[in-house]
Amino acid sequence: MAASNPSVFLLTVNGHIEGANFPEYDNLYCKYCFVYGHDWAPTTGLEEGITQIASKSSQASHRLIWNFPLATTFKSTNPSGWPQLVVSVYGPDVFGNDVVRGYGATHIPFTPGQHTKTIPMFVPEPTWRLQKFTGWLTGRRPEYTDPKVVAQGEGREVTRVHSQGFVSVSFLIMTKDMKKMDYETGPSGPANKPSATSG
Numbered sequence: 001m002a003a004s005n006p007s008v009f010l011l012t013v014n015g016h017i018e019g020a021n022f023p024e025y026d027n028l029y030c031k032y033c034f035v036y037g038h039d040w041a042p043t044t045g046l047e048e049g050i051t052q053i054a055s056k057s058s059q060a061s062h063r064l065i066w067n068f069p070l071a072t073t074f075k076s077t078n079p080s081g082w083p084q085l086v087v088s089v090y091g092p093d094v095f096g097n098d099v100v101r102g103y104g105a106t107h108i109p110f111t112p113g114q115h116t117k118t119i120p121m122f123v124p125e126p127t128w129r130l131q132k133f134t135g136w137l138t139g140r141r142p143e144y145t146d147p148k149v150v151a152q153g154e155g156r157e158v159t160r161v162h163s164q165g166f167v168s169v170s171f172l173i174m175t176k177d178m179k180k181m182d183y184e185t186g187p188s189g190p191a192n193k194p195s196a197t198s199g
Helices: 129-138 147-151
Strands: 009-021 029-035 040-045 048-050 064-076 084-092 098-107 113-124 161-176
Touching: 009 029, 029 064, 029 147, 084 113, 084 147, 084 161, 098 147, 098 161
Parallel strands: none
Antiparallel strands: 009 064, 009 161, 029 048, 029 084, 040 064, 084 098, 098 113, 113 161
């Protein structure tokens, strides 16, 4: 009876953080973490991680390439609080201190299959010129104490930010038992190709 009426569904997230485009910076690395609602729980894989340091290639693209793998499975009882991927990029300043070069977040794709997302990145800015100068002088720039705040809207409207750079992420999404719990994740119709979902 339990097999025909599941109480949870599964979301499997595979893929990788491909790389980034930060024209002004080099020798960057990326930290990532997942943010999700109260009804969600990870069952396998890593919830957070850190990439290696990447340097720009001498080719025309000047992209930073990480190709860092993602592999996590979540279980949940409802889609509220659908997981988000939060990325934070760091690199050295002129004094050799590691400083934040960008924050960004994206929802994990809702539909099974392969997806590529480009995440626009931003950094907090000081509100006063004196803070900006002092921050440059001491090597301390504004940054969030908890990067997960990027995935939440509350309190963000009072933060002054500056856009810079992009991070690209590829996803392979699989779901299980969502249809059995009456959740539809993809377009319906006879002309659709089979998707990477079971159940």
